[in-house]
Amino acid sequence: METAAIQLKNLTKTFGSVVANDRVSLEIRHGEILALLGENGSGKTTLMNMLSGIYYPDGGEIFVNGKEVIIDNPRDAFDLGIGMIHQHFKLVDVLTAAENMVLGLKEKGRLNTKAIGEKMRKICEQYGFHIDPNKKIYEMSVSEKQTVEIVKMLYRGAETLILDEPTAVLTPQETEKLFAILRNMKKDGKAVVIITHKLNEVMELSDRVAVLRKGVHVGDLITSETNPQELTNLMVGHSVTLNIDRTLCENPVKKLEIKNLSCVSDDGVKVLDDITFDAFGGEVLGIAGISGCGQKELLEGIAGLQKVSGSIKFYPENGSEPEEINGKSPMDIINMGISLSFVPEDRLGMGLIGNMDLADNMMLRSYNKGRSPFADRKAPAELAEKVVDELEVVTPGINVPVRNLSGGNVQKILVGREIASEPSVLMSAYAVRGLDINTSYTIYNLMNEQKERGAAVIYVGEDLDVLVELCDRILVLCDGKISGIVDGRKTTKEEVGLLMTSLGGEKEAVSE
Amino acid sequence: MTYENVKKEPLIRVAKRPEVSPKKAMLIRFSSILVALLLGGLIILALGFNPLAVYRDIVKGSLLSGTALKATAKIAVPLLGAALAIAPAFKMKFWNCGAEGQITVGAIVSTYFALNLVGDLPRPVFFVVTFIVSAIFGGLWGLIPAFFKARWGTNETLFTLMLNYIAIGFVKYLRIGPWMDKGQMFPKVPMFDKAARLPEVFGVHIGWIIVLALVIFIYIYMTRTKHGYEIAVVGESISTARYSGMNVPKVIMRTMFLSGAIAGIVGWMLVCGTNYTLSDSTANGYGFTAIVVAWLSKLNPFVMVLISAFLAVLQKGSNTIQTNFGIPASASEVLTGLILLCMLGSEFFINYRFVFRKKTVGGDD
Numbered sequence: 001m002e003t004a005a006i007q008l009k010n011l012t013k014t015f016g017s018v019v020a021n022d023r024v025s026l027e028i029r030h031g032e033i034l035a036l037l038g039e040n041g042s043g044k045t046t047l048m049n050m051l052s053g054i055y056y057p058d059g060g061e062i063f064v065n066g067k068e069v070i071i072d073n074p075r076d077a078f079d080l081g082i083g084m085i086h087q088h089f090k091l092v093d094v095l096t097a098a099e100n101m102v103l104g105l106k107e108k109g110r111l112n113t114k115a116i117g118e119k120m121r122k123i124c125e126q127y128g129f130h131i132d133p134n135k136k137i138y139e140m141s142v143s144e145k146q147t148v149e150i151v152k153m154l155y156r157g158a159e160t161l162i163l164d165e166p167t168a169v170l171t172p173q174e175t176e177k178l179f180a181i182l183r184n185m186k187k188d189g190k191a192v193v194i195i196t197h198k199l200n201e202v203m204e205l206s207d208r209v210a211v212l213r214k215g216v217h218v219g220d221l222i223t224s225e226t227n228p229q230e231l232t233n234l235m236v237g238h239s240v241t242l243n244i245d246r247t248l249c250e251n252p253v254k255k256l257e258i259k260n261l262s263c264v265s266d267d268g269v270k271v272l273d274d275i276t277f278d279a280f281g282g283e284v285l286g287i288a289g290i291s292g293c294g295q296k297e298l299l300e301g302i303a304g305l306q307k308v309s310g311s312i313k314f315y316p317e318n319g320s321e322p323e324e325i326n327g328k329s330p331m332d333i334i335n336m337g338i339s340l341s342f343v344p345e346d347r348l349g350m351g352l353i354g355n356m357d358l359a360d361n362m363m364l365r366s367y368n369k370g371r372s373p374f375a376d377r378k379a380p381a382e383l384a385e386k387v388v389d390e391l392e393v394v395t396p397g398i399n400v401p402v403r404n405l406s407g408g409n410v411q412k413i414l415v416g417r418e419i420a421s422e423p424s425v426l427m428s429a430y431a432v433r434g435l436d437i438n439t440s441y442t443i444y445n446l447m448n449e450q451k452e453r454g455a456a457v458i459y460v461g462e463d464l465d466v467l468v469e470l471c472d473r474i475l476v477l478c479d480g481k482i483s484g485i486v487d488g489r490k491t492t493k494e495e496v497g498l499l500m501t502s503l504g505g506e507k508e509a510v511s512e
Numbered sequence: 513m514t515y516e517n518v519k520k521e522p523l524i525r526v527a528k529r530p531e532v533s534p535k536k537a538m539l540i541r542f543s544s545i546l547v548a549l550l551l552g553g554l555i556i557l558a559l560g561f562n563p564l565a566v567y568r569d570i571v572k573g574s575l576l577s578g579t580a581l582k583a584t585a586k587i588a589v590p591l592l593g594a595a596l597a598i599a600p601a602f603k604m605k606f607w608n609c610g611a612e613g614q615i616t617v618g619a620i621v622s623t624y625f626a627l628n629l630v631g632d633l634p635r636p637v638f639f640v641v642t643f644i645v646s647a648i649f650g651g652l653w654g655l656i657p658a659f660f661k662a663r664w665g666t667n668e669t670l671f672t673l674m675l676n677y678i679a680i681g682f683v684k685y686l687r688i689g690p691w692m693d694k695g696q697m698f699p700k701v702p703m704f705d706k707a708a709r710l711p712e713v714f715g716v717h718i719g720w721i722i723v724l725a726l727v728i729f730i731y732i733y734m735t736r737t738k739h740g741y742e743i744a745v746v747g748e749s750i751s752t753a754r755y756s757g758m759n760v761p762k763v764i765m766r767t768m769f770l771s772g773a774i775a776g777i778v779g780w781m782l783v784c785g786t787n788y789t790l791s792d793s794t795a796n797g798y799g800f801t802a803i804v805v806a807w808l809s810k811l812n813p814f815v816m817v818l819i820s821a822f823l824a825v826l827q828k829g830s831n832t833i834q835t836n837f838g839i840p841a842s843a844s845e846v847l848t849g850l851i852l853l854c855m856l857g858s859e860f861f862i863n864y865r866f867v868f869r870k871k872t873v874g875g876d877d
Binding site: 017 | 738744749758
């Protein structure tokens with residue numbers, strides 16, 4: 001048998017008392033695409049970070065082409081031909097693609113942009129990339145930046161390429177392009193590792209799957225000999241059923257009427273442009289779009305946290321006259337008796353306080369009740385107990401800082417608090433980002449419960465499969481404009497994907 | 513393809529510790545004070561003195577006689593007061609380095625009343641009025657940087673520092689100008705009338721009772737009230753504070769008014785209780801040393817009592833060793849600095865540990 005490109009033997013890494021990787025042994029082979037599958041927190045990224053020199057293992061050995069090696073920093077990894085593309089790109093925004101190629105390399109002589117461009121052109125031709133060496137990074141789309149990262153690794157002579165959740169930020173069309181490129185690399189004999197938790201991608205792209213669960217390597221399978229259900233069971237550790245129970249909307253009542261909403265960011269960019277839509281009680285309204293297309297500003301605008309122009313009208317339960325809430329602060333909105341809940345994208349930076357305990361975090365929404373100068377600490381503590389109990393939050397108690405909980409449990413605390421007030425409108429941004437399958441489905445069910453209770457649920461999401469399964473209607477944003485509102489039951493993810501890029505379509509045509 | 517890889521596992525690595533129990537953390541912090549005393553001892557040794565004798569005299573000169581104890585208390589009281597003043601601001605992560613100036617402003621207004629109105633008011637009324645007025649002016653002095661921070665996001669550290677110099681410069685002007693004691697050769701503010709001097713309880717001006725009451729007040733304010741909760745949230749995350757509907761500029765300004773007001777009260781204590789006059793050095797660095805106290809106590813008011821007493825012992829004791837051994841009094845500042853350094857350093861050891869290279873590379877586990 002041919003020697004493996006990289007062989008890991010009993011790699012172990014611990015962070016404090018947390019064991020991130022427990023004696024993981026794994027082979028990465030030339031001319032093969034390996035999918036590294038596992039839920040969030042299962043140790044996929046940690047394992048690959050040890051290969052790329054970000055972490056140093058606490059135990060175990062790494063062999064490259066049959067030889068034992070020590071990888072102590074990213075430069076060692078480069079020297080061994082290992083290149084990793086992280087979720088957060090490591091590029092310098094103000095430099096061009098070409099300049100980023102050679103950044104940090106110790107090459108003699110002066111910067112020769114022409115030669116770099118030539119070498120880049122060769123790589124691009126070989127694998128089918130499209131990239132302009134002289135374009136600055138900050139002018140690029142997310143997909144272009146990712147391309148630069150991949151070309152950078154190849155430029156530096158990577159033989160093994162590790163991609164950490166590369167499709168999380170891409171549209172279905174961009175994903176297809178990326179997969180074509182990865183297949184070309186495989187043909188060229190490179191070893192490719194793709195870290196993911198999306199099963200359909202594993203089935204479509206990979207030759208072999210390695211499954212991690214809680215830091216342990218629990219399965220090594222040939223993709224063609226397995227199926228998504230088996231993989232899910234391996235990944236979660238017990239069998240799970242994956243479906244979202246979408247009930248029909250019964251007599252939807254208008255809750256929010258948004259008209260001509262626009263927003264200009266601090267640096268003068270128009271991030272929301274003339275947005276008009278209605279949200280109904282008893283309905284889940286999905287909002288799709290490439291990240292940074294105005295989703296954040298839209299939700300924060302409605303919540304009173306972002307200055308926007310236009311009109312936001314709230315229709316009260318009792319059917320009285322609608323009230324204008326644009327220009328009102330969050331406290332004003334609370335004082336008007338409007339129950340507007342918001343699960344923001346930045347859970348620990350906006351929705352919660354990591355250093356405070358569960359009970360104190362429950363207080364964020366209720367601390368100002370009553371006239372007494374003293375804060376009521378009993379009710380929030382009881383609410384915390386209730387949320388922990390009902391949503392099965394794993395925590396040593398309600399007096400531990402929220403940051404000590406895992407991502408899924410943090411989100412349960414946040415969502416639990418937001419739905420406790422029985423909101424008329426419930427907005428959520430990327431509510432399942434980073435959560436494991438079980439918790440994700442808990443969250444979908446909670447959204448559906450709120451919908452059935454009659455709340456208007458606004459769900460900003462990134463996983464198109466889920467959006468078309470969960471939402472009654474889907475509003476698609478593109479560059480701050482509405483590019484379409486489609487019926488969730490009739491649409492496909494391809495249609496939504498096209499709408500996501502439709503306004504930017506012309507731009508792409510030029511660059512190609 | 514072959515790779516030449518002769519690298520060895522790194523000799524020392526830093527690794528995160530598992531969660532340390534509070535007891536062990538306290539032990540690490542306590543031993544860091546011992547390390548500091550040991551290092552201080554080495555310095556004393558290098559100066560040619562016996563460290564044990566020096567430490568003994570520090571304790572003797574600050575605690576072991578009635579007069580010594582009173583003098584130490586007179587240092588500890590304003591220090592504790594100033595630390596309590598900056599605690600709410602620091603909790604809000606508003607780095608108020610301006611307690612010095614706020615103390616001075618409180619002292620200036622108290623002095624104005626003491627020089628001009630003392631005979632006209634009954635004594636208790638005089639003290640109540642000066643107490644309130646010094647708190648208000650100290651608070652307003654603290655409000656200035658808070659207003660600019662809340663409105664335009666100015667840097668509070670620089671702003672509060674600069675205001676210190678303005679306040680102290682103004683004292684100089686008063687001392688040489690309108691408030692100069694005409695009967696003296698040296699330009700200074702006159703001594704206060706007996707009626708304007710704070711009464712004493714157990715030989716120390718009543719400020720100590722006020723400060724101890726403030727300890728309890730600040731503790732309750734910070735941990736039990738809505739205001740205290742708002743301060744904590746704003747300190748942790750401004751976006752979370754806005755998200756939960758707090759009026760962030762209002763919280764910042766209100767808290768800095770409180771912070772400045774307490775500092776103003778300390779200024780009132782210093783002129784009416786300790787110095788009986790106003791001078792350039794009325795604040796005497798308490799506003800700065802208070803930062804050390806607040807930091808070492810992790811903003812816990814009760815721990816502040818201990819730390820400020822400890823630093824007062826060092827300061828008073830160092831005067832004794834200056835007389836007894838001829839070691840400059842600034843030696844105590846060196847020691848204070850060493851303690852702070854060691855205690856801050858100990859936080860590293862609470863969170864991390866060192867891992868040394870194993871004997872054989874890739875050895876079995």
